[in-house]
Amino acid sequence: MAIKPRTKGKAYSPKSTGSQWFNRIGFKQNKYGTCKFLSIITTFICILYFFSSRFYPMSRSMSVSHPPSHGLYINEIPASSRLIFPHVEHLPVLKQITVRGLYNTRLEVDGTKRLVLKAEENAFTDEEKKKTTDQVLLVKRSFLDHGKLVYRKTNDAPKVVVVTLIDFENYDMETVIRIVQNRVDYAQKHQYGVYVRWIQEFLPVLENQNLDQSYDFIKPLMIRAAMHAFPTAKYIHFVDQDALLMNLDLSLQKYLLDPKILDLALLRNVPVVANSNIKTYNHFELNSAKIIIPHDTDGNIDTYSFVVANDFHGQALVDYLNDPLLRNFPWETKGDKFGYAIGHLLQWHPTLLGKTAIVIPKVLASQHDASLDSEDEAGNGASSGDAYHYNEGDLAASFKGCRSRGTCASEIRNMYEKIKKS
Amino acid sequence: MSSVPYDSPLPITNHQLDFDEEEKKSRGSKFGLRYKIMYWRGRLADSLARSKRQILLISLILFLFIWINDSTVSRNPSTTSFQGQSSNDNSLNKGGSSSDSKWYLPPYSKRSRWSFWNQDPKIVIILAANEGGGVLRWKNEQEWAIEGISIENKKAYAKRHGYGLTIKDLTTSKRYSHEYREGWQKVDILRQTLREFPNAEWLWWLDLDTMIMEPSKSLEEHIFDRLDTLADRELKSFNPLDLTTDIPYVNYAEDLEFLITQDCGGFNLGSFLIKNSEWSKLLLDMWWDPVLYEQKHMVWEHREQDALEALYESEPWIRSRIGFLPLRTINAFPPGACSEYSGDSRYFYTEKEHDFVVNMAGCNFGRDCWGEMQYYTTLMEKLNRKWYTRFFFP
Numbered sequence: 001m002a003i004k005p006r007t008k009g010k011a012y013s014p015k016s017t018g019s020q021w022f023n024r025i026g027f028k029q030n031k032y033g034t035c036k037f038l039s040i041i042t043t044f045i046c047i048l049y050f051f052s053s054r055f056y057p058m059s060r061s062m063s064v065s066h067p068p069s070h071g072l073y074i075n076e077i078p079a080s081s082r083l084i085f086p087h088v089e090h091l092p093v094l095k096q097i098t099v100r101g102l103y104n105t106r107l108e109v110d111g112t113k114r115l116v117l118k119a120e121e122n123a124f125t126d127e128e129k130k131k132t133t134d135q136v137l138l139v140k141r142s143f144l145d146h147g148k149l150v151y152r153k154t155n156d157a158p159k160v161v162v163v164t165l166i167d168f169e170n171y172d173m174e175t176v177i178r179i180v181q182n183r184v185d186y187a188q189k190h191q192y193g194v195y196v197r198w199i200q201e202f203l204p205v206l207e208n209q210n211l212d213q214s215y216d217f218i219k220p221l222m223i224r225a226a227m228h229a230f231p232t233a234k235y236i237h238f239v240d241q242d243a244l245l246m247n248l249d250l251s252l253q254k255y256l257l258d259p260k261i262l263d264l265a266l267l268r269n270v271p272v273v274a275n276s277n278i279k280t281y282n283h284f285e286l287n288s289a290k291i292i293i294p295h296d297t298d299g300n301i302d303t304y305s306f307v308v309a310n311d312f313h314g315q316a317l318v319d320y321l322n323d324p325l326l327r328n329f330p331w332e333t334k335g336d337k338f339g340y341a342i343g344h345l346l347q348w349h350p351t352l353l354g355k356t357a358i359v360i361p362k363v364l365a366s367q368h369d370a371s372l373d374s375e376d377e378a379g380n381g382a383s384s385g386d387a388y389h390y391n392e393g394d395l396a397a398s399f400k401g402c403r404s405r406g407t408c409a410s411e412i413r414n415m416y417e418k419i420k421k422s
Numbered sequence: 423m424s425s426v427p428y429d430s431p432l433p434i435t436n437h438q439l440d441f442d443e444e445e446k447k448s449r450g451s452k453f454g455l456r457y458k459i460m461y462w463r464g465r466l467a468d469s470l471a472r473s474k475r476q477i478l479l480i481s482l483i484l485f486l487f488i489w490i491n492d493s494t495v496s497r498n499p500s501t502t503s504f505q506g507q508s509s510n511d512n513s514l515n516k517g518g519s520s521s522d523s524k525w526y527l528p529p530y531s532k533r534s535r536w537s538f539w540n541q542d543p544k545i546v547i548i549l550a551a552n553e554g555g556g557v558l559r560w561k562n563e564q565e566w567a568i569e570g571i572s573i574e575n576k577k578a579y580a581k582r583h584g585y586g587l588t589i590k591d592l593t594t595s596k597r598y599s600h601e602y603r604e605g606w607q608k609v610d611i612l613r614q615t616l617r618e619f620p621n622a623e624w625l626w627w628l629d630l631d632t633m634i635m636e637p638s639k640s641l642e643e644h645i646f647d648r649l650d651t652l653a654d655r656e657l658k659s660f661n662p663l664d665l666t667t668d669i670p671y672v673n674y675a676e677d678l679e680f681l682i683t684q685d686c687g688g689f690n691l692g693s694f695l696i697k698n699s700e701w702s703k704l705l706l707d708m709w710w711d712p713v714l715y716e717q718k719h720m721v722w723e724h725r726e727q728d729a730l731e732a733l734y735e736s737e738p739w740i741r742s743r744i745g746f747l748p749l750r751t752i753n754a755f756p757p758g759a760c761s762e763y764s765g766d767s768r769y770f771y772t773e774k775e776h777d778f779v780v781n782m783a784g785c786n787f788g789r790d791c792w793g794e795m796q797y798y799t800t801l802m803e804k805l806n807r808k809w810y811t812r813f814f815f816p
Binding site: 034035038039041042045049066067069070071072119224227228312313315316319320322323324325326329344345348349350351352 | 474475478479482485486489655656668670671672673674675676700701703704707708711712713714717718732733736737738739740742743
């Protein structure tokens, strides 16, 4: 009855039961009394609404807590800087200790000795470091603790992390310093992160612990570690140690990750790997590119410098490559097994291919032609102009095959000087 | 003024005069309109002033209605991937225990009761029917009957709760007979269904030999609303395969997108839920890889189940989003299945506790499918009989 609108002036007649009810509570029975009563209720409900929306989710907060995500080591150390790289000056000592001396070994049933990674191991504390005088032990511990570093600051988290593996067995100190310095110079210019680790840190994870045979499959392990060390980074840019970032002014985000630029570099409707029937898509969603990887001169996947997004698409690719079943498969290739395996995954899994931008090598890793360094050949003019070899101004130069040529150190030295000049 | 020639068919009039009159007219009507507006405004203000509290009351009731209605319509779950990790800043060195709590939102969007125009179901049941399809041997009448009963059961359930139902044919076909493709059918059907129901949020796969015993329970109240406490993500409570419980890089802050159960022999894919998401599409694509299968097809007896176990064992991106439901929540067994574990209350259908679904898994391997189906159908009818049923069906 009370709600029924009245058009005549009889609204306040004492017959109305609603008014009587108001009267009883003590509100004056006039035009403003009832309004006041209603507005008090309205305010009360508004306040209730405001507070209930504040506290509503609290009543359903998660009662189960899960352990935090961890990497190969369970106990991790927060890194203070977004440039994470090992003590390069330890290289001569590490060379002396050798890999066998760095890890504990376990005798397997078949009589082979295997390196063991202690996942539960705690990091060496500062106090322990002060007490220890044994230089070798300090170097050993710093090698083992380096993998425990993770970047967890949220205020200036880098969007892109440059990732590189370095090798203390096959490279000399000068070369390694150049490689690391190159990444640091580049990252500092663009506020990116750097994640460098010794390649030997990953040996215990592998089934085949021969470094030369398993070299290629340490790369995905490294990328996964970088994804974990920088969880808020959008992209991981892997750069092989046999490559240098030559043009430090090119920001990866502006230069390649921008859809408009990526559009120009993208290879459409070309075989995913040489002679494959599977071709890259004509219609590619540029905004959703999760993996950006170049082709080499032969039209195969090149792994000297490529970009992987740090989300489940990128993780799926890397995790699949880290699957022991895939890693230990006898891949029928003489070249880069890692690139071959990526080529396999892209051909077999269209969903992944739909998120992969295969680009021209020039934008990520133009191959450096060593013959151009020494002398000006007749073919010089032709090859320096093509899209596959390094030209001045390209982002990176890769020294593919320098390990078999045995010229990595000299090539890196030559090219490193060229960066300095520009 | 008179630019119109004399022989023009247009009537020639004195325009000047015409204008004056028109102006007058319009002025008069303008005055009339203004008066009318003022009059009605006065009336409106008057009646508004008189019925102020009625208007306030009506708007208050409307507000309350919208509020209550709104609170039943939940928001979409937010997907911020690194939520958990960023909140773990301080507990880094301690490892193990973290009090990482995230606001729990059910993993589906409730549809408003008032949106009658939206016909797309949010949950779609896939019923895998016609197993074998009579290709390799005759399909007998009992198998036909089982199929009829099972389909009827799912149909009634889907209708009752507004879910979609799609019945998929599992006829043995040459496409899947090659040793590398033996288990692909399930994955192909799931991908096909995702294409057919692009707006569905969850898919519920059910084998043919299943029976929904408690049709009154909706999946929302039975599973999704209590998913955070129901699902086990770390194999803590039950690990029949003895899988490694802790592998690097698994991120439990991710949403659950694939809900499966484990029986005595490992993963059981007779009844599972999968979310319609980019992650699921990628998983369905990556599930089968010839390199993995070439090495393992002699070992992987249960095909797609074993392949998934292998992926779960070693790949953190998959492990991050898989949750295990207790077997009895969506996949309870009759005493005949896992019979060597009889007495273990984790596996078997219990009438008193009103288990949701019974799955007569493996009943065609030396057991009596028809008998079991008959038994559970009668039981289901008995359990769901209301006191007034006897008036209509004596």
